[in-house]
Amino acid sequence: MSESVDPLVKITRVPERGAYDKESIYSTFDDGYLCHVAYESDHGPVVLPTLYGRHENFIYFHGSPAAGMFRRANSDVNISLVVTHVDGFVLARSLFHHSMNYRSVVVIGKAEKVEDPKEVMHGLEVITENCLPGRWDEARQPNDVELRQTTVFRLELTAASVKARTGAPGDDAEDIDLDIWAGVFPVVSGVGNPIPSPDFTAGTDLPSSLRTFRQIPEDA
Amino acid sequence: MSESVDPLVKITRVPERGAYDKESIYSTFDDGYLCHVAYESDHGPVVLPTLYGRHENFIYFHGSPAAGMFRRANSDVNISLVVTHVDGFVLARSLFHHSMNYRSVVVIGKAEKVEDPKEVMHGLEVITENCLPGRWDEARQPNDVELRQTTVFRLELTAASVKARTGAPGDDAEDIDLDIWAGVFPVVSGVGNPIPSPDFTAGTDLPSSLRTFRQIPEDA
Numbered sequence: 001m002s003e004s005v006d007p008l009v010k011i012t013r014v015p016e017r018g019a020y021d022k023e024s025i026y027s028t029f030d031d032g033y034l035c036h037v038a039y040e041s042d043h044g045p046v047v048l049p050t051l052y053g054r055h056e057n058f059i060y061f062h063g064s065p066a067a068g069m070f071r072r073a074n075s076d077v078n079i080s081l082v083v084t085h086v087d088g089f090v091l092a093r094s095l096f097h098h099s100m101n102y103r104s105v106v107v108i109g110k111a112e113k114v115e116d117p118k119e120v121m122h123g124l125e126v127i128t129e130n131c132l133p134g135r136w137d138e139a140r141q142p143n144d145v146e147l148r149q150t151t152v153f154r155l156e157l158t159a160a161s162v163k164a165r166t167g168a169p170g171d172d173a174e175d176i177d178l179d180i181w182a183g184v185f186p187v188v189s190g191v192g193n194p195i196p197s198p199d200f201t202a203g204t205d206l207p208s209s210l211r212t213f214r215q216i217p218e219d220a
Numbered sequence: 221m222s223e224s225v226d227p228l229v230k231i232t233r234v235p236e237r238g239a240y241d242k243e244s245i246y247s248t249f250d251d252g253y254l255c256h257v258a259y260e261s262d263h264g265p266v267v268l269p270t271l272y273g274r275h276e277n278f279i280y281f282h283g284s285p286a287a288g289m290f291r292r293a294n295s296d297v298n299i300s301l302v303v304t305h306v307d308g309f310v311l312a313r314s315l316f317h318h319s320m321n322y323r324s325v326v327v328i329g330k331a332e333k334v335e336d337p338k339e340v341m342h343g344l345e346v347i348t349e350n351c352l353p354g355r356w357d358e359a360r361q362p363n364d365v366e367l368r369q370t371t372v373f374r375l376e377l378t379a380a381s382v383k384a385r386t387g388a389p390g391d392d393a394e395d396i397d398l399d400i401w402a403g404v405f406p407v408v409s410g411v412g413n414p415i416p417s418p419d420f421t422a423g424t425d426l427p428s429s430l431r432t433f434r435q436i437p438e439d440a
Contacts, residue, residue: 008263034306034320037256038267043228044298045265047258049324078264086254089411091430095348095359100254105270128315139315139400146316158376168417180359181424183416185433189409191309196403197388204401210311213405216436 006159008078008108019162022057028105028162029054032083033131035061040077052081053123053130058154059107060114060123081155082106089185092169093178099165101184107160114152123152134209192218226379228298237384242277248325248382249274252303253351255281260297272301273343273350279327279335280343301375302326309405312389313398319385321404327380334372343372353354354429372417412435 011018019025029052052061052087059081070171088101114120121142128136140151169182194206231238239242242275249272258267272281279301308321317384334340341362348356389402411434 034287034304035232036256036258036267036302036304038256038300039268040265043328045258045260045267045300046326046328047256047265047267047300048300048326049302049304049322051320066407080258080265082256082267084254084269089351089352089433091355091359093360094362094366095344095356096328096362097369098248098348098359100271100350102269105367106266106268108263108266124315128318129337132309132311132318135311135318136315137309139318139339140395140398141315142314143266155222166418168415171417171419175360176419178360181416181423181426181430182420184416185414185430187409188412188436189407191405192408194405195388196401197391199388199391199396200402204399206401210333210405214355214407216408 001209005161006108008159009106009161011161011163014163017163017165019164022157024162025105025157025160026054028103028164029059029083030130031103035059035081035083037061038082040079051127052083053126053128054157055126056124057157058072059157060126060152060154062124062127062150062152066099076110078108079111079155080106080108086151086187087166088187090169091182091185092163092171093175093180093182094171097169097171097175099169101165101167101186103162103164105160105162107155107157109155109158109163111153111155114154119154120147120150120152123154124150132209132213134207138207138209139171188216190214225381227297228379229326229381231381231383234383237383239384239398240380242377245325245377245380246381248275248305248323248384249279249303250350251323252306255279255301255303257281257302258302260299267317269393271347271351272303273346273348274377275342275346277377279377280346280372280374282344282370282372296330298328299328299331300328303330306407307386308407310385310389311402311405313395313400313402314391317389317391317395319389321385321406323382323384325380325382327375327377329375329378331373331375334374337367339374340370340372342351343374352354352429352433354427358427358429365386371394408436
């Protein structure tokens with residue numbers, strides 16, 4: 001990916017919030033696990049959520065070969081894939097300057113169905129490890145029957161951009177002295193206490209990989 | 221919206237996870253504030269995040285008239301708008317049966333630009349109150365100059381569906397006795413401690429509407 005900006009993903013609205021460097025693109029993907037994919041249908045664009053992982057300059061995502069999204073993704077038409085992190089509610093004195101702090105990364109391109117069985121397994125490992133670090137080696141790995149029910153796609157990060165807002169509200173000067181609270185409510189998320197499966201009767205403790213899995217910081 | 225299912229939004233993959241009743245559709249929208257909107261461009265579909273609110277059978281969202289998304293949304297081509305709640309990571313013994321607990325609602329239709337100034341204000345109030353209950357009456361309301369910089373769209377919930385997964389992992393019988401932890405990590409999110417704006421020097425306390433705003437439950 002060159003540093004020149006692909007016009008497909010150029011930030012035109014508030015351009016100073018845009019970034020196109022690999023580090024920004026990779027880190028915004030690596031902080032998330034859920035993306036939204038938009039693909040062409042006979043009735044206009046359709047957008048659906050799915051899980052993903054990144055390896056080098058590729059995003060991997062997977063699904064059932066029966067799902068419409070995946071039948072259509074492997075075509076000559078571009079798809080668009082976005083990951084959005086909500087970092088805070090920005091409360092200004094004026095409603096007009098209310099906003100969100102966020103980071104979002106968008107990539108536009110042609111998804112390729114992964115055909116090589118080794119790369120299929122690699123793609124599934126990339127997705128699993130992105131969502132649940134350490135889980136690939138703990139759980140039972142896919143067998144041939146299961147692999148036939150799974151389609152893996154990859155999308156190269158050729159045309160991608162990040163848009164982000166950070167910091168305090170930007171009220172107009174004439175509003176600063178209004179008697180209205182202004183500031184940011186940071187958004188935090190993570191996991192709560194794990195709920196073992198009702199059919200889980202083995203003595204197995206929670207693996208160490210999961211003991212600190214996406215815990216919410218105490219000082220949040 | 222009739223109870224007959226519009227084929228545009230019929231759930232074809234794992235159909236027992238689908239719902240089409242107004243109560244499911246409305247409650248899934250009302251639990252969120254961030255949506256992803258996919259719209260047609262000259263280079264295929266593009267998907268972007270934005271805020272929204274629901275009033276009766278309409279979703280309202282807004283933006284700058286200069287943004288490409290909003291220039292294109294007001295056309296004869298359908299857009300697709302989705303809200304996704306991630307409720308939990310589902311960890312099975314087999315990687316194949318790993319999943320997420322989630323609720324997502326998708327609506328497909330033609331966005332209408334709101335032209336009536338009273339409905340523009342109403343739409344902005346609906347969005348604000350959905351994101352920040354009580355804030356519309358606390359903050360300074362939009363003036364004419366600000367309203368000219370704001371475009372409000374509405375999208376009727378004519379073709380909408382909910383897809384959801386809940387509960388424990390669904391391992392295959394032959395995997396149940398494997399010595400692998402299985403269960404659900406619930407995902408929780410909310411806001412942390414508010415950060416007053418650096419230019420906030422008024423004596424105003426946090427308004428009561430914000431004191432319990434999206435707090436994470438203590439027992440999560």
